[in-house]
Amino acid sequence: MTQQPPSLLEELPGDLLMWVLIISELLIFGAGLIAFLAMRMADPAGFAEAQAHLDRTGAALNTVVLISSGYLAAQALHWRKAARRRAARYALAAAAALGVLFLVIKGMEYADKAALGINWETHSFFMFYYMLTGFHAAHVVAGILLLLLVAWRDSVENIELGAAFWHMVDLVWVLLFPVIYLLV
Amino acid sequence: MVTTSPLSRAWIILIFLSLLSALAAELVETGVDTRITGSLVLALSLFKARLILSRYLGLCDAPAWRRGFNLTLTFFCLGLLGLYLAPSLS
Numbered sequence: 001m002t003q004q005p006p007s008l009l010e011e012l013p014g015d016l017l018m019w020v021l022i023i024s025e026l027l028i029f030g031a032g033l034i035a036f037l038a039m040r041m042a043d044p045a046g047f048a049e050a051q052a053h054l055d056r057t058g059a060a061l062n063t064v065v066l067i068s069s070g071y072l073a074a075q076a077l078h079w080r081k082a083a084r085r086r087a088a089r090y091a092l093a094a095a096a097a098l099g100v101l102f103l104v105i106k107g108m109e110y111a112d113k114a115a116l117g118i119n120w121e122t123h124s125f126f127m128f129y130y131m132l133t134g135f136h137a138a139h140v141v142a143g144i145l146l147l148l149l150v151a152w153r154d155s156v157e158n159i160e161l162g163a164a165f166w167h168m169v170d171l172v173w174v175l176l177f178p179v180i181y182l183l184v
Numbered sequence: 185m186v187t188t189s190p191l192s193r194a195w196i197i198l199i200f201l202s203l204l205s206a207l208a209a210e211l212v213e214t215g216v217d218t219r220i221t222g223s224l225v226l227a228l229s230l231f232k233a234r235l236i237l238s239r240y241l242g243l244c245d246a247p248a249w250r251r252g253f254n255l256t257l258t259f260f261c262l263g264l265l266g267l268y269l270a271p272s273l274s
Binding site for chain 2: 008011012013014022030033034037038040041044056060063064067068070071073074075078163164167168170171174175177178179181182183184
C-alpha cells in the first residue's frame, strides 16, 4: 500500500490557528510600516531629523537579544522532542529572561525620549514610533508570559505553540527595526 | 571536528546579518548614498526574515509554505523599498 503524501495544511509545522495569528499580526505590523513610509514621503527631512534622536545602538543590541532569545525557544522545542525536559525548560526560562532584557532596554529608550521632552505628539514620526514599538513591546510581554506558561505545562504541542508566537515577535522586530531606526 | 546544527548556524548567520545591517546604516556617515544603504538594509532584513521563517518557525520542512511566505515577504520588502526611495526620485 502506498502512503499518501501530506496535504498542504498537514505540511505546516505546529498549530494552524497559531499560523493564522502569525499571519494576522504580520499583516497588522506590515500595514503600520507601509503607513509609516507613506507618511515619510510627505516630510522625509523631518522624519530623518526625528530619527536622529533614536538610540540605534540600543535597538541593534535588542535585535541581538531577540534573535538569541528566539534561538533558545527553538532549541527548547528540539530538546523537548528529544525528551530532554529539564534542558527545554531552562532554555524557555532563558528565552523569557532575554525578553525581559529587551523590555528593560526598550524602557531605557522610552525614558531617554521622555527626558528630552519627546512624546507621540512631537512629530508624526514619533507617533508611529511609539505606536509600532509600543504595540510590539506589548507582544513581547505576552510572549514572555506564554514562554513561562509553556515551560510549566511543557508538552511538545504547548512548547511548539509558545515558541511559534515568540518567533512571530522576533520576525516583526526584524522588519520593524530597520524601517524605524535605520532607513534615513 | 566540531559540527553545528542548522538551528545554531541560523542563529550565527542572523547575528552576522544584524551586524552587517548596523554597519550598512553607519555607512551614511561616510557619505555613501542613503538610497544604497537603505536598499542594503532592507535586503538584509529580508534575508533575516526568511531565515527566521525557515529555521526558527520550521518552514524548511514545508517547502510550499516557505515559497509562499518568501514570495509575499519579498513583495512586501520591495513595496517598502519603493516607498522609501520615492521621495528621492521625485
